[in-house]
Amino acid sequence: MTGNIASRLETGTPFLKDLIADINSGQIKVPQFQRQFVWKEEQALKLLDSISSNYPVGSLLLWRTKNSLAVERNIGSFKLPETDDMSPTDYVLDGQQRLTVIYSALGAAEGKDGFDAVYDLNEQSFLEAPGEFNQTQFPLRIIYNTTKLLNFRSGLVSYPNAEELQRRLDGLIDVITNYRIPVVTLKELTVEEVCPIFERINSSGTRLSTYDLMVAATWTENFDLNDEAQKIAASLKPKGFDDIDGNTVLKCLSAIKHKGIKKEQVLSLRNLSKEEMDDLVEIAKSALLKTVDLLKTDFKIYSWDFLPYEAIAIILSYIYSKRKSLSLEDVRRVRQWFWLSSFSERYRGASESFVSQDLEAIDAFVVNGEEPRKSFGSIPSTSSFKNLSFRSNNSRSRALIIVLALKSPKNITNGAIIDPEIALSNYNKKQFHHIYPRAHLKRIKAPGEHNSLANFCMLAASENNSVSDDHPNEYLPKLARELGENAEAVFESNFLPSPSTTDYSSLNYEEFLEARSELLLDAISRLAKGFSI
Incomplete structure (x- = not known):
C-alpha cells in the first residue's frame, strides 16, 4: 500500500454494540456482491461460540466513500435493516458475513426474520432459536435490552441451580458486551485505489474480484x-x-x-x-x-x-x-x-x-489482415513434447484433447465413432485412456514420462475398462487383428502408428512415444500454419 493510501487508513476496535448501531443508522452497509459462498447456521453458531470464548474472529475492512453502491439486504437467511442513504457510507469489503451474523443474532429486533440464536445455559452452547424455547435458553437479541435482560435473569431464580445459571448468564453477557473487533477503514479512496486491495482479500475462502466491485457500483x-x-x-x-x-x-x-x-x-x-x-x-x-x-x-x-x-x-x-x-x-x-x-x-x-x-x-x-507484428509462440519439439505431462487444467493438455477430437477418433477397441461433444462437454477422465497403461509402465519400471501427452487417446467411457492395464505388446496387436481391414483407419484416427508397418508386439514405450509424438506434432504443425487436419 502506498504512503498516500496509508495516510487515509483508520484503525479502531469498536464494541459489537457500536457496530450494530452503525448498521441500524445506515452508516455501515453491505455491498451487493454476487457471492458463491453463504454462511450456514453451523458456521454462524461457531462464530458466536468464538466470541463468547473471547477468541479473535478476524478484522473487518470498511471503505468509507461517497460513491453510491448497490447494497445487500438479504444474505441467505440473514437479514439486514432498511435504512436511508447516507454520505459518506462505510461499505464492508471484508467480513460482511461475520458482521451480518453478528447483527442478525445480536442486533435485530425480536420476532424479525433472519438468523436468530439462543444460548442454552444448561448445555452452555449456542443453538438456532427454536419455535418455543424454555426459560434457560437466553435469546441473544435481548442482550442490549436492559429491561428484558433483567427480567430474564430474574426468571432463573425458580430453578434449583439458579445461582449457577445466573453466573453463566452474567459471564456470557460480560464477554459479549465487552467484545471488540478490529476495524480498518479506508477513507475516500477511489474505485481504482480500492480494487487492488479488494482483489487480494481472501480471508473467508471466497476470492473477491473486480467484477464483484463493479456489480456493486x-x-x-x-x-x-x-x-x-x-x-x-x-x-x-x-x-x-x-x-x-x-x-x-x-x-x-x-x-x-x-x-x-x-x-x-x-x-x-x-x-x-x-x-x-x-x-x-x-x-x-x-x-x-x-x-x-x-x-x-x-x-x-x-x-x-x-x-x-x-x-x-x-x-x-x-x-x-x-x-x-x-x-x-x-x-x-x-x-x-x-x-x-x-x-x-x-x-x-x-x-x-x-x-x-x-x-x-x-x-x-x-x-486488418496485416502481416503478424509478433510471434504468438512456437510448438514444442518432439523431444520436449513426449516429456510433457497430461493434466486436465493445463493448456497443452486441453489443446491436445482438441487435436484428438478434430481427428474424429474411433474407439481402438471396436472401431465405433466417438462423439466428441459427449467427451468434451465436460471433463471426464473416463473418456481418455493411457495407451501404454501406467500400471504396466510402473510394473516394468519403463523410462520416460508415464503420463505423457503422447500416451493418451480418446476412448468412450464404456470401453475404458476393456483395456485396463493389459500389456500393450499383447492388447494392441490383438485389437489390430480384431479390427481387420478397419485397423488402419481406426489407428490413424487416433494418431497411432500404422499397424501394418509397426510391430506393436515388440514396440517399447520409448519407441512408441517417439513415433506418436511425431505424428501428433505433424498435425499440430499443420494446425499452427492455419490449416485443418
Whole structure:
C-alpha cells in the first residue's frame, strides 16, 4: 500500500454494540456482491461460540466513500435493516458475513426474520432459536435490552441451580458486551485505489474480484451489471456455454470497448452511460455467440472447461465485435494464433497488460489482415513434447484433447465413432485412456514420462475398462487383428502408428512415444500454419 493510501487508513476496535448501531443508522452497509459462498447456521453458531470464548474472529475492512453502491439486504437467511442513504457510507469489503451474523443474532429486533440464536445455559452452547424455547435458553437479541435482560435473569431464580445459571448468564453477557473487533477503514479512496486491495482479500475462502466491485457500483438503478452478465450467459445456454465467469464477461466488455483489459480500462466502464452500456452488452452478446459457434465448429470445443485460456475467449469476442463474419483467410489466421498460443502456453500467468498487447496484435493480424507484428509462440519439439505431462487444467493438455477430437477418433477397441461433444462437454477422465497403461509402465519400471501427452487417446467411457492395464505388446496387436481391414483407419484416427508397418508386439514405450509424438506434432504443425487436419 502506498504512503498516500496509508495516510487515509483508520484503525479502531469498536464494541459489537457500536457496530450494530452503525448498521441500524445506515452508516455501515453491505455491498451487493454476487457471492458463491453463504454462511450456514453451523458456521454462524461457531462464530458466536468464538466470541463468547473471547477468541479473535478476524478484522473487518470498511471503505468509507461517497460513491453510491448497490447494497445487500438479504444474505441467505440473514437479514439486514432498511435504512436511508447516507454520505459518506462505510461499505464492508471484508467480513460482511461475520458482521451480518453478528447483527442478525445480536442486533435485530425480536420476532424479525433472519438468523436468530439462543444460548442454552444448561448445555452452555449456542443453538438456532427454536419455535418455543424454555426459560434457560437466553435469546441473544435481548442482550442490549436492559429491561428484558433483567427480567430474564430474574426468571432463573425458580430453578434449583439458579445461582449457577445466573453466573453463566452474567459471564456470557460480560464477554459479549465487552467484545471488540478490529476495524480498518479506508477513507475516500477511489474505485481504482480500492480494487487492488479488494482483489487480494481472501480471508473467508471466497476470492473477491473486480467484477464483484463493479456489480456493486451500478450505473443507475435501471442498470445492473450482474443482470446483464446473466443475460449474456442465458443467451449462451442453448450452446452449452452458459457458465461463463462474470470476470470474463467484464473483460470482454472492456476488450470490445477499449481494445484492452488493463485494470484502468475495465474500471473506466463505470464512466459509460446506461445507454452506452446497453449497446456494449448487446455487441458483446452477439460477439460471444459467434465466438462459441467458432469454438464448436472449428475447434470441437463444447464447453469453457476445454478452452486452453480465458484470454482466447476475450480476444475472439473482440474479433467478432469488429467483424460480422470471418472469411476463410480470417479463420486461417485465427487458427495460427490459437494453436501457437495454446501449445506455447502463451497466456500462462499472463498479465492484463500482456493480453492487451495481444489484442493490438490480433487487431492488425486478423481484423486488418496485416502481416503478424509478433510471434504468438512456437510448438514444442518432439523431444520436449513426449516429456510433457497430461493434466486436465493445463493448456497443452486441453489443446491436445482438441487435436484428438478434430481427428474424429474411433474407439481402438471396436472401431465405433466417438462423439466428441459427449467427451468434451465436460471433463471426464473416463473418456481418455493411457495407451501404454501406467500400471504396466510402473510394473516394468519403463523410462520416460508415464503420463505423457503422447500416451493418451480418446476412448468412450464404456470401453475404458476393456483395456485396463493389459500389456500393450499383447492388447494392441490383438485389437489390430480384431479390427481387420478397419485397423488402419481406426489407428490413424487416433494418431497411432500404422499397424501394418509397426510391430506393436515388440514396440517399447520409448519407441512408441517417439513415433506418436511425431505424428501428433505433424498435425499440430499443420494446425499452427492455419490449416485443418
